[in-house]
Amino acid sequence: MTIALRQPGPTGTTLPVAPKVPPHPGTVSLARSSLLYEWKRYLAAVLAVAFSGLLVIVQVGLLVGMFATATQVVDRARADLWVVEGKTLSFDLARDMPARIEMRLRAHPAVATVQSMAITGGDWRGPGGGKVLVLVTGFDVTDGSLSLPRDFDEAKRLALREVGAVIVDEIDLAKLGVGVGDIAEINGRRVRVVGTTSGMRAIGGANVFASKATVASLSTSPGSGAETQSYFLIKLQSPDAVDAVQEQLQALSSGDEFKVLKPDELSVMTQLYWLIESGAGAGFGFSALLGLIVGIAITSQTLRGAILTSLREYATLRALGVPVRALRRVVMEQSLWVGLAGLLVTAVTTWVVAALAAAATVAIAFPWWSMVGTAAFTLAVALVSGLFSLRPLYRTEPAELLR
Amino acid sequence: MTMHALVPSPDATRATPAVTARGVDKSFGAGAARNHVLKAIDIAIHPGELTLIMGPSGCGKSTLLAVLSGLLRPDAGSVEVLGTALWDLDDDGLDAFRLAHCGFVFQGFNLFGALTALEQVMLPLNYAGVTGRAAVEQAYAALCDVGLGPQAGLRPSELSGGQKQRVAVARAFVKDPALVFADEPTSALDKENGQVVVGLLHRAARERGATVLCVTHDPRLVAHADRLLRMEDGRITADGPAPAAPSGHSPY
Incomplete structure (x- = not known):
């Protein structure tokens, strides 16, 4: 038995005639090796993180998708700027403002066109007699319309010209x-369905799109429509100057007479209003918190379990002089990888959910901020879990190995 | 305590001790449950020797090892290792000292399940600042030294108990430490593997001049030791050259 003497010479020095030294980068990543080798152990943590992320992004997606329908008219219009009454908090709850404001807006040299848009509530009575509350939007249906949605083609525009x-x-x-082609009633007046659009459904009730003239004909308080308007839409000579012109037009408002907003500002204002006002935001916050707690609980327990099973090995490294902070870095690196893997699972499942939602025509949207937010949330779940799981590591007492 | 612990052998050619402990005292617990484990121990351990500490369970031998190796702070007394007053160091200093000078072999092999033999050995090197090609070569050389070159790519689950302990020995030796501490390194091994491991410890002392301090109750190790300390009830009760210690060659 001379096995121990096969390679004479002190260890720690380079061999004179190096035998086939195995290929290795020369740096051991304990974190990554453990994750790959014991992936089954860490799978629970990855799935918990992914679940938290999915919970957040799908809920945000559904809320944004739902509330984005409330602003489709804004998002699909061709205006550079929108003017609404000063106390308006949500696009679909616009208050009326004096029609004479239009003249002041028009006087600005950078303004090319000002058009109005009307909106009114109504009682829909179908041929079958069912009653539905509807929101009727009255577009400008002239050739250069700013309010008509971009996806409304020329045929639709011409069809809507008929009162x-x-x-x-x-x-x-x-x-x-x-x-399509059926006759119904709004507020007791006959209307005819001349076509359909998509992706512009209402949160409650239904949206009905018509011309300004049609909306005026449906008005239940005749006489008041002439002096007031719900919205002014502005087209600029050059869209590049939009920020400056917005500021200058806003300065024309005495007090909170009116607000001048870019389309995305009006959209976001409306969506935030709905998020908070509907209570959906609070509900979302609650379930996000739940996802956070569940995610952190499962993930930190999994990481903690992994530390506990390797406690003797960690203690051996401590005995060999490896400082606690280096071991802490191993655990935090593991949690980061768990977070990234969880994020990947979230991304894939979100993609599947998005495809399913599209197939079922469920309004769901994933704006960039919701993705960045979810990614940050997911990584936070993983890293906070890592911090929570560290406790056994601090109790690693290498002297305990000498018992 | 008696002076003979400080001057344990008449051998005048001995180098200065690598480890010197004076009046080391350690108790666990408090009040009635207080357990006085080490009682004013004086001891000097010399480089180039395999020193064995033997004694019944609970005699304090493992605690002594922990105190001498910088793992457990004594209640009283001083430990000087390689000219450094060990327990004057703070925690970071102790870590750095152990990283630079100490190798450990434990009863359990304590290998990471996810790492190959090569990586187990490379890990402490990485933490000591050696990376890349140098780390691979040193780790592989250490593995070859314990006869496990061909097993460099295997994980603990693919190694026998004896092979695992040899990986642990390679991990302890790879930094070429001046001090090697072993706690019951053979008690989980069969006779043959036990012989191999103690042979490796002995060789570290002989060939590299390391100070090897080994706690055991395995009588098979006595034949390999240069010096045998017996402990009982927190005190060193006997100290001298190991009986029938073979000099210069291994019996296996």
Whole structure:
């Protein structure tokens, strides 16, 4: 038995004639090796992190998707700037403002066009007699319309010019009890469905799209419509100057007479209003908190379990002089990788959910900020879990190995 | 305590001690449950020797090892290792000292399940600041030294108990430490593997001049030791050259 003497010479020095030294980068990543080798152990943590992330992004997606329908008219219009009454908090709850404001807006040299848009509530009565609360939007249907949605083609524009012609979202056809070509009533006046659009469904009730003239004909308080307007839409000579012109136009407002907003500002304002006002935001916050707690609980327990099973090995490294902070770095690196792996799972499952939602025409949206936010949230779950799991490491007492 | 612990052998050619302990005292617990484990121990351990500490369970031998190796702070007394007053160091200083000078072999092999034999040995090197090609070569050389070159790519689950302990020995030796501390290194091994491991410890002392201090109750090790300390009830009760210690060659 001379096995121990096969390679004479002190260890720690380079061999004179190096035998086939195995290929290795020369740096051991305890964190990554453990994760790969014992992936089954860490899978629970990865899935918990992914679950937390999915919970957040899908809920944000559904809320944003739902509330984005409330601003489709804004998002699809061609205006550079919107003017709404000064106390308006949400696009679909616009208050009326004096029509004479239009003249002051028009006087600005950078303004090319000012158009108005009307909105009114109404009682829809379908051929079957069912009653639905509807929001009727009155577009400008002239050739250079700023309010007409970009996806409304020329045929739709021409069809809407007829007073009493309306377009509804295809999703709402059943709710409204009509098909294209059918006659129905709004506020007791006859309207005819001349076409459908998509992705513009309402949160409650239904959206009905028509011309300003049609909206005026439906008005339940005749006479008041002439002096007031809900929205002014502005087209600028050059869209590059939008920030400066917005500021200058806003300065024309006496007090909170009106607000001048870019389309995305009006959208975000509306979506935030709904998020908070509807209570959905609070509900979302609660379930995000739940996801956070569940995610951190499972992930930290998994990481803690992994530390506990390797406690003697960690203690051996401590005995060999490896400082606690180096071991802490191993655990934190593990939690970072768990977070990244969880993020990947979140991304894939979110993609699947998005595909399913699209197939079922469920309004769901994943704006960039929701993705960045979810990524940060997911990594935070993993890293906080790592911090929570560190406790056994601090109790690593190498002297305990000498018992 | 008697002076003979400080001057344990008449051998005048001995180098200065690598480890010198004076009046080391350690108790666990408090009040009635207080357990006085080390009682004013004086001892000097010399480089180039395999020193064995033997004694019944609970005699304090493992605690002594922990105090001498910088793992457990004594209640009283001083320990000087390689000219450094060990327990004057703070925690960071102790870590740095152990990283630079100490190798450990434990009863359990304490190998990471996820790492190959090569990586187990490379890990302390990495933490000591050696990386890249140098780390691979040193780790591989240490593995070859314990006869496990061909097993460099295997994980603990693919190694026998004896091989695992040899990986642990390579891990302890790879930094070429001046001090090697072993706690029951053979008690989980069969006779043959036990012989191999103690042979490796002995060789570290002989060939590299390391100070090797080994706690055991395995009588098979006595034949390999240069010096045998017996402990009982927190005191060193006997000290002298190991009986029938072979000099210069291994019996296996």
